[in-house]
Amino acid sequence: MPTTPHDAADLPQAALPNAPLPWTPACEQAEDDEAETARELVETMRGISETVARDEGHAFRSVHAKSHALLHGRLHVPQLPPELAQGVFATPGEHAAILRLSSSPGDLLEDGVSTPRGLALKILDVAGERLEPADGAATQDFLMINGPVFTAPTAKKFLQSLKLLAATTDKAPGAKKLLSAALRGLESLVEKAGGESPTLKALGGHPATHPLGEIYYTQVPLRYGPFMAKLSLAPVSPELLALHDAPVDLGAGPNALRDAVVAHFAEFGGTWELRVQLCVDLAQMPIEDASVRWPEDLSPFLPVARLVVPAQDAWNTAGTPGAEDRLAFSPWRGIEAHRPLGSIMRVRRQAYAMAAAFRRTQNGVPQDEPASP
Numbered sequence: 001m002p003t004t005p006h007d008a009a010d011l012p013q014a015a016l017p018n019a020p021l022p023w024t025p026a027c028e029q030a031e032d033d034e035a036e037t038a039r040e041l042v043e044t045m046r047g048i049s050e051t052v053a054r055d056e057g058h059a060f061r062s063v064h065a066k067s068h069a070l071l072h073g074r075l076h077v078p079q080l081p082p083e084l085a086q087g088v089f090a091t092p093g094e095h096a097a098i099l100r101l102s103s104s105p106g107d108l109l110e111d112g113v114s115t116p117r118g119l120a121l122k123i124l125d126v127a128g129e130r131l132e133p134a135d136g137a138a139t140q141d142f143l144m145i146n147g148p149v150f151t152a153p154t155a156k157k158f159l160q161s162l163k164l165l166a167a168t169t170d171k172a173p174g175a176k177k178l179l180s181a182a183l184r185g186l187e188s189l190v191e192k193a194g195g196e197s198p199t200l201k202a203l204g205g206h207p208a209t210h211p212l213g214e215i216y217y218t219q220v221p222l223r224y225g226p227f228m229a230k231l232s233l234a235p236v237s238p239e240l241l242a243l244h245d246a247p248v249d250l251g252a253g254p255n256a257l258r259d260a261v262v263a264h265f266a267e268f269g270g271t272w273e274l275r276v277q278l279c280v281d282l283a284q285m286p287i288e289d290a291s292v293r294w295p296e297d298l299s300p301f302l303p304v305a306r307l308v309v310p311a312q313d314a315w316n317t318a319g320t321p322g323a324e325d326r327l328a329f330s331p332w333r334g335i336e337a338h339r340p341l342g343s344i345m346r347v348r349r350q351a352y353a354m355a356a357a358f359r360r361t362q363n364g365v366p367q368d369e370p371a372s373p
Contacts, residue, residue, distance in 0.1 A: 011078050011273070011303045018298060020083055020227040020278035023341070027228065027287050031343045037155045038347040042354045044159065044166050048106040049358050051169045056108060059362035062355040064102040064118045066109065068211060068258040070320050070327075071099040071265065072373035073309035075123055075274070080304060084276060086225025087337030088126055088140050089304045096124040096373050097307060100329065101211055101261060104145070107169050110254040114206040117146045117257075119216040119233060120329040121274075121307075124370060128335030137369035140334040142231055144216035150290035155343035208250045210260055212270065213243030220290045221279065222331070223339040228279040228287060230294060232301050237271035239264070258315055265314040272309075275301035287342050325365040328356035333369075 021027075031037065045062035053059040060066075075095040077088070088095070100120040103111070126140040152158040215234045222229060235241055243264070250256045264270075277299050279285045285294040330352035331340045340348070360367050 011306060016083060016278065016280075016299070016302065018280035020224075020229075020280055020299075021282065022226050023223055023228050027282065028341060029288055030346075031155055031288075034155060034343060034347065037159050037343075038350050041155070041159050041162065041347050041351045044162050045106075045351050045355055046358060048166050048169050049355060052107050053358075053362055059359040060106070060108065061102075061359065062106045062351070064104055064120075065106050066103045067315075067320075067324055068101040068103070068117075068255075069099070069261040069265070069314035070323055071101075071309050071312065071314055073097050073099065073307055076306045076308065077304070078306075083227070083278065084302060084304050086227065087128065087223075087335060088123055089276075090225070090337075095126065098122040098124070098327070098370065098373055099307075099309065100324075100327070103257070105165070105169075111248075111256040111258075112250045112254075114208055114250060116206055117211040117214060117216075119144045119146070121233065122327070122329060122370075124372065126335060128337055131332050131334055131336060131339060135333065135369065137333065138371075139369050140338060141329045141331060142218060142233075142334075142338075143329060143331050144218050144231070144233055146211070146214035146216050148217045148219065148232075149293050150219040150344060152344070153289045153291040155347040158344050158347070207245075208248050210243040210246040210248050210264075211257055212240055212261060212264055213246050218331075220331075220345050221287050221341045222345070223337060223341060224276060224278060225337050228341060230277045232275045232277070233272045233307065234275060234301075235270065236273050236306075237269070239268040240270040240272070262314045265309075265312050267311060269308070269310040269312075272307040273303045274305040274307055276304050277301045290342060290344050322365070325359065325363050326367055327370070328352075328359070328367045330356065 049059060049062045052065060075097045077092055077094070079092045080089055102118040102120070103109070104115045104118060121142045121144065123140045124138065126138055130137070152161050213235060215232055218231045220230070235244070248256055248260050253259060277294055277296070279287070279294070280299045284298060286292050331345055332349045332352060340346070356367055
């Protein structure tokens, strides 16, 4: 049965235990040689794209190349208290939204290589001063991963890890599946002991669980009006909550995750809460170290909107790949009220622009920001 849309006014409201800190330029500190790091990141991501395009005869994203679903829904924003009523969430109302579910590598691996899952959210009809005034768009993108912290603390460390992954692009897919199975076993032992390893998950040891049962996080901070924050998207409807830690047989086919998502949305819809965690302490909630989990006892994630996605065809082989080509997502596509923060976010700006331009040129498909789903 389809999900019944909820009135956004019934979002639970909780008091913020500590006052949010205002953003000032002093909250950010550029790394040494950050411009060179950004240049090398562009070069590395372009190398991944060129390798995959040569192998596949088609250009895909430099990271999160493999898509599991492309969905449309509605974002419901209620009346919010002043600290939360910022940017996209400043005015009560509804926005059309597009969601893309993916896996993190830049090559098109079988799902037997189990890596972190991504969720890109594009919100339409968004007013405000643009980060890129020339884009002529009225959209806001939020890019999320199903884990609260980034695998690298800084842009330099991110570049180092990406170079290692780039060296394995299109190499030994069978060996990657065997390694992934072994790493999933190690991750299971770590989790049984009460922990988890973002590194093991990133290398292919992500548990074989359903992507619709996960909570997704921006991981790295951004402006939230005058404040600083991280965002999360959490399932709240019963049909999605039932998929938390639900197993997926990754051996059932090369696109087992896509098949699971398609099967769900063929019958059900789903509702998520979009939540914000405001920065209240720069020592414990750093802007320049994305590997630190911001403590939720200091500042909990508070709901600011509800995303309702009806039952639909989540993947259509005749139409979805073309729609994928026409869409681009970037943390730098949006409004100044949600400006990305920190070195990792800063070096992403040129890299994501390059990746989108490469796909546009190679595939000969224009990428126009949508006015409707």
